[in-house]
Amino acid sequence: MDLVKVGLLGFGTIGGGVAEILLGKTDEIERATGKRIELVKICDKDLTSDRGVPVPDGVLTDRLDDVMNDPEISILVELIGGVEPARSFVLRALEAGKDVVTANKALIANCGSELFAKARALGRTIGFEASVCGGIPVLQSIRTSLTANKIRSIKAIVNGTCNFILSEMETKGAAYADALKEAQRRGFAEANPTLDVDGSDSAQKLCILAQLAFGADVDWKQIARVGVDAVDAIDVKYAKELGRKIRLLATAALGPEGLALSVSPTLIPEDSALAKVSDAYNGIEIVGDFVGSVFYQGWGAGRRPTASAVCGDVIDAALGRAKITFDSLELWGENREKIATVDAKKVSGRAYLRLGVEDRPGVMAKVAEALAKREVSIASMLQPPKASPDDEFASLIILTHEATSEKLDDAIAELDAAPFVRGKTIRLAVRD
Amino acid sequence: MDLVKVGLLGFGTIGGGVAEILLGKTDEIERATGKRIELVKICDKDLTSDRGVPVPDGVLTDRLDDVMNDPEISILVELIGGVEPARSFVLRALEAGKDVVTANKALIANCGSELFAKARALGRTIGFEASVCGGIPVLQSIRTSLTANKIRSIKAIVNGTCNFILSEMETKGAAYADALKEAQRRGFAEANPTLDVDGSDSAQKLCILAQLAFGADVDWKQIARVGVDAVDAIDVKYAKELGRKIRLLATAALGPEGLALSVSPTLIPEDSALAKVSDAYNGIEIVGDFVGSVFYQGWGAGRRPTASAVCGDVIDAALGRAKITFDSLELWGENREKIATVDAKKVSGRAYLRLGVEDRPGVMAKVAEALAKREVSIASMLQPPKASPDDEFASLIILTHEATSEKLDDAIAELDAAPFVRGKTIRLAVRD
Numbered sequence: 001m002d003l004v005k006v007g008l009l010g011f012g013t014i015g016g017g018v019a020e021i022l023l024g025k026t027d028e029i030e031r032a033t034g035k036r037i038e039l040v041k042i043c044d045k046d047l048t049s050d051r052g053v054p055v056p057d058g059v060l061t062d063r064l065d066d067v068m069n070d071p072e073i074s075i076l077v078e079l080i081g082g083v084e085p086a087r088s089f090v091l092r093a094l095e096a097g098k099d100v101v102t103a104n105k106a107l108i109a110n111c112g113s114e115l116f117a118k119a120r121a122l123g124r125t126i127g128f129e130a131s132v133c134g135g136i137p138v139l140q141s142i143r144t145s146l147t148a149n150k151i152r153s154i155k156a157i158v159n160g161t162c163n164f165i166l167s168e169m170e171t172k173g174a175a176y177a178d179a180l181k182e183a184q185r186r187g188f189a190e191a192n193p194t195l196d197v198d199g200s201d202s203a204q205k206l207c208i209l210a211q212l213a214f215g216a217d218v219d220w221k222q223i224a225r226v227g228v229d230a231v232d233a234i235d236v237k238y239a240k241e242l243g244r245k246i247r248l249l250a251t252a253a254l255g256p257e258g259l260a261l262s263v264s265p266t267l268i269p270e271d272s273a274l275a276k277v278s279d280a281y282n283g284i285e286i287v288g289d290f291v292g293s294v295f296y297q298g299w300g301a302g303r304r305p306t307a308s309a310v311c312g313d314v315i316d317a318a319l320g321r322a323k324i325t326f327d328s329l330e331l332w333g334e335n336r337e338k339i340a341t342v343d344a345k346k347v348s349g350r351a352y353l354r355l356g357v358e359d360r361p362g363v364m365a366k367v368a369e370a371l372a373k374r375e376v377s378i379a380s381m382l383q384p385p386k387a388s389p390d391d392e393f394a395s396l397i398i399l400t401h402e403a404t405s406e407k408l409d410d411a412i413a414e415l416d417a418a419p420f421v422r423g424k425t426i427r428l429a430v431r432d
Numbered sequence: 433m434d435l436v437k438v439g440l441l442g443f444g445t446i447g448g449g450v451a452e453i454l455l456g457k458t459d460e461i462e463r464a465t466g467k468r469i470e471l472v473k474i475c476d477k478d479l480t481s482d483r484g485v486p487v488p489d490g491v492l493t494d495r496l497d498d499v500m501n502d503p504e505i506s507i508l509v510e511l512i513g514g515v516e517p518a519r520s521f522v523l524r525a526l527e528a529g530k531d532v533v534t535a536n537k538a539l540i541a542n543c544g545s546e547l548f549a550k551a552r553a554l555g556r557t558i559g560f561e562a563s564v565c566g567g568i569p570v571l572q573s574i575r576t577s578l579t580a581n582k583i584r585s586i587k588a589i590v591n592g593t594c595n596f597i598l599s600e601m602e603t604k605g606a607a608y609a610d611a612l613k614e615a616q617r618r619g620f621a622e623a624n625p626t627l628d629v630d631g632s633d634s635a636q637k638l639c640i641l642a643q644l645a646f647g648a649d650v651d652w653k654q655i656a657r658v659g660v661d662a663v664d665a666i667d668v669k670y671a672k673e674l675g676r677k678i679r680l681l682a683t684a685a686l687g688p689e690g691l692a693l694s695v696s697p698t699l700i701p702e703d704s705a706l707a708k709v710s711d712a713y714n715g716i717e718i719v720g721d722f723v724g725s726v727f728y729q730g731w732g733a734g735r736r737p738t739a740s741a742v743c744g745d746v747i748d749a750a751l752g753r754a755k756i757t758f759d760s761l762e763l764w765g766e767n768r769e770k771i772a773t774v775d776a777k778k779v780s781g782r783a784y785l786r787l788g789v790e791d792r793p794g795v796m797a798k799v800a801e802a803l804a805k806r807e808v809s810i811a812s813m814l815q816p817p818k819a820s821p822d823d824e825f826a827s828l829i830i831l832t833h834e835a836t837s838e839k840l841d842d843a844i845a846e847l848d849a850a851p852f853v854r855g856k857t858i859r860l861a862v863r864d
Binding site for chain 2: 017021025028029031032033034035129135136137140141144145146147148149150271273276288289290291292293294295296297298299302304305307308309311312314315316319320321324325327328329330336337
């Protein structure tokens with residue numbers, strides 16, 4: 001069977017890119033793979049908008065049945081996004097005997113367990129390379145080339161919108177709100193950017209990485225997360241003075257207590273590979289016991305890079321390679337070795353704290369005392385000059401040594417209630 | 433068939449790492465892949481040296497027939513290195529019905545066409561991920577995830593020894609000879625480092641990348657190459673003054689005239705991802721028409737990272753995934769679309785020139801004239817202060833605009849013969 005027919009659900013930005021590849025490169029892909037992969041149906045409610053891709057007559061339809069009920073379509077590409085109705089459509093496609101390819105991280109993070117069990121029961125596959133880091137083939141690497149490794153840790157910039165915002169704040173000294181507006185103007189950020197900027201999107205992607213790299217079955221909502229909306233222009237400036245840059249990092253680290261997961265704006269050394277990931281790029285560092293550190297960087301979103309990843313998965317499914325990987329990996333499977341995850345409160349790490357404190361002798365000592373009481377020890381302290389000599393309050397920057405999230409929370413709660421502290425203490429993560 | 437037996441030829445550094453994984457992680461790999469992969473024979477002349485890996489009785493042998501004639505061994509790992517006898521052993525293993533995995537770039541670069549034709553004729557596979565960039569899963573990415581892309585260009589640091597030498601020169605101001613000695617002391621460079629430092633090793637790896645990414649059947653000896661042995665400490669210093677770092681880059685770029693390939697120490701912007709690749713790391717940037725730029729960094733050599741890649745290939749072969757990829761790709765195949773390569777003399781690029789010139793008025797004009805005659809135009813010129821005011825000769829640094837290699841050669845030949853030029857002009861590449 002050298003002809004493989006594909007159906008596409010969702011003809012938006014990414015759908016347009018996928019159509020561009022599958023309709024425009026059919027011959028090229030056939031030469032490179034020995035399979036003729038034909039996009040025969042595209043289903044979308046909107047039959048009229050111009051997506052910049054010429055679509056042959058009879059391909060575009062608004063009737064779901066045209067795709068689902070066509071027994072010749074063996075691969076369904078789901079690009080609707082969100083949980084429902086994507087979930088129902090994917091289940092229906094699997095039941096109709098189709099393999100599925102999706103770019104939908106919310107769907108995989110929320111329903112991975114259900115969807116993969118269904119696919120396994122039916123002997124079908126689900127490809128989802130495009131759901132994390134867009135065009136960067138990082139899931140493929142973890143699933144195949146790095147199989148001989150025990151993965152020790154992952155540090156990743158998985159949200160291009162947030163990285164663009166931090167880059168703007170860094171290079172232009174922009175305020176958070178202005179940087180967000182610029183991201184929206186350039187089409188990086190949604191009109192409602194909440195899921196990006198509050199760290200939810202990164203937590204969903206981290207949940208997928210944790211499943212692949214560690215076999216950990218994690219509820220993404222349980223991952224401790226702080227978003228870029230917690231970062232002020234002044235923090236970017238102080239970070240710079242400390243020889244660091246701020247990146248929204250999703251991290252997973254395997255320790256004696258299990259797998260520790262977190263999402264937070266993080267101060268990292270300005271010379272590290274992750275600090276060099278700028279604008280809307282994504283980057284990911286994986287450490288394995290044999291391979292050591294491997295670092296990847298590329299476009300994490302956008303029509304063409306995401307379409308590249310989706311079509312890589314389509315080809316993988318068409319060639320039958322996806323089936324082998326899928327069957328051997330047992331993603332979200334019952335039989336996988338269970339791995340303990342560290343409770344969010346017990347996750348340990350260094351922290352950056354910015355407090356507004358009363359500008360008088362003895363206050364620093366009191367702050368240090370509140371931290372010491374919770375066994376949070378101070379690595380360095382910095383008191384930047386006040387904006388005006390008349391200010392009653394001054395900023396105090398503290399980099400702590402390793403401490404659990406719980407102890408930091410307690411110490412910060414005490415400080416925020418103290419009469420010599422103004423407002424709420426800002427807390428970001430620090431990694432070396 | 434859930435038990436797969438593996439034989440290993442060559443129990444040196446990498447062989448030790450492969451044995452460590454396959455003997456020590458059998459259960460782990462079985463859990464992750466559903467296959468029990470057993471290393472049952474290791475063949476080496478040396479039966480006594482301690483490789484730091486406990487080997488069960490009956491596994492180590494010095495008789496080649498124990499591996500080749502065992503019909504139960506379905507995968508042969510070749511880690512002897514060099515062309516012969518590795519080539520004969522690989523051919524024999526293929527004829528005996530075994531799949532082959534190798535880390536041997538010299539073998540693939542020199543005999544790829546013969547070996548892959550043989551493997552195809554016999555329905556067998558050859559895995560060679562470890563032959564380029566060690567642990568970085570870059571060949572796998574090109575072969576699978578990026579299939580939907582037309583690759584436009586590759587820029588790669590593929591030799592860790594050379595990168596270490598350049599790093600030493602850069603960070604410690606070391607002379608080339610001292611940096612080379614330090615690389616040898618640390619075990620990065622061979623006692624006879626010629627193939628590394630003259631660019632041959634990089635040209636062999638570029639030849640493999642050109643086959644995979646562009647389907648180009650290239651004789652690596654035809655690739656224009658300059659090695660790190662052409663770089664002087666003073667060039668590293670001048671590069672820095674120009675906001676650049678020097679890296680030994682292997683580059684492939686697809687243009688209207690065909691595929692242009694070259695290996696040369698290259699001045700690249702100090703802020704580029706490749707410039708951040710330091711010490712013995714490797715790095716590679718691939719540009720595809722859809723994915724855009726993807727960048728990878730990791731250990732390109734060494735026992736453990738290389739073993740990680742070798743075992744990734746072993747697992748790929750054991751699962752049957754290698755067969756699918758191998759059959760679809762037609763590497764070094766007769767039926768692949770032929771791609772023209774640009775003759776080394778016609779390869780165009782920017783250049784860095786360092787001349788020793790007589791320190792008197794009018795000389796600069798003569799140099800500029802010699803270049804202009806060959807249509808080599810000057811982007812910038814720099815005359816650093818002389819080491820001593822008594823020196824009759826001064827250094828002259830020139831960055832040119834794009835010019836073909838041929839025209840640069842001609843201009844340099846004329847300059848080197850001129851009475852106002854001392855010694856031979858140093859020429860490195862420049863990329864932006």
